[in-house]
Amino acid sequence: MKALKTYFSKRKSAINLILEKSPKSYIPGTFHSLRVEIKKMNALFDLLNYCSKKFKRKKNYSPFKLIFKQAGKIRELQIEQSLLAEQPNSHLLQAYYSHLKKLETKELKRFFAIANKSFVVKFKKKYLKIIPLLTQANKKKVNRYMDKMRREIKKLMCKTKFKKTQMHTFRKRLKTYQYNEKILSCESQNQSLQNKNSVSDLLGEWHDYEVVINHLKKAIKSNDTIPSQTKQLQVTKALLTSKRELLFDKINATLPYQTLL
Numbered sequence: 001m002k003a004l005k006t007y008f009s010k011r012k013s014a015i016n017l018i019l020e021k022s023p024k025s026y027i028p029g030t031f032h033s034l035r036v037e038i039k040k041m042n043a044l045f046d047l048l049n050y051c052s053k054k055f056k057r058k059k060n061y062s063p064f065k066l067i068f069k070q071a072g073k074i075r076e077l078q079i080e081q082s083l084l085a086e087q088p089n090s091h092l093l094q095a096y097y098s099h100l101k102k103l104e105t106k107e108l109k110r111f112f113a114i115a116n117k118s119f120v121v122k123f124k125k126k127y128l129k130i131i132p133l134l135t136q137a138n139k140k141k142v143n144r145y146m147d148k149m150r151r152e153i154k155k156l157m158c159k160t161k162f163k164k165t166q167m168h169t170f171r172k173r174l175k176t177y178q179y180n181e182k183i184l185s186c187e188s189q190n191q192s193l194q195n196k197n198s199v200s201d202l203l204g205e206w207h208d209y210e211v212v213i214n215h216l217k218k219a220i221k222s223n224d225t226i227p228s229q230t231k232q233l234q235v236t237k238a239l240l241t242s243k244r245e246l247l248f249d250k251i252n253a254t255l256p257y258q259t260l261l
Helices: 002-019 028-051 057-085 090-114 117-136 139-155 164-184 187-192 196-222 227-254
Strands: none
Touching (some): 002 117, 028 057, 028 139, 057 090, 057 117, 164 227
16 A cells, blocks of 8 residues: 555654764654654554564564663653652652663663664664565555454443553554554544544553652662652652542543544
């Protein structure tokens, strides 16, 4: 399909553009953009894996996964610093902020050690092997794939509300569907997922809280901080947990189960 080739070309160019940047030009938004582009590429790989028996998703995604995970470690630390700065009495966590900054610097060095010039060259060679396989995804197979995705998402839903254990899985499957839907630019599908953007935003916000809370739990259990700092971390964790629960209820209250799919 021509649409798949065009979409693949845009993702390829966007990822290359980011990886070819000077390390000094990277900002927090750069890592977010890189991860979004790789998510879009991975969603396309999910579609190709369904449409072509010759396409080896695990093998093709391997180099993308490597930098995706490392960029994710940096992104999580940046989100944590940003989210904590928004909380009351954040000035009482200066020692913890310094700790996060040191971790971020460490992970940044690891990222740029991986994403070097030779790595970009390997990426470009990988692209050349993928392009011929795009032609095997005809419209009929793609439509079957999208129908399959809709059924999978429905199975992840409860009749009345989500279970917390379902949230992240649902978020990933919805994003995959959402990205691939944009490739097709199908009017009927756009109507059927008219509220998907707001749902995705809420799920993303919920996930940010989840990540930071888990980081705080580990910091509290490590006993590496002074007692006063540990106490403030506990207070902050309790506050974020409360906000996460309110957001969880909001998602369940606003998610349009009848019209989402």
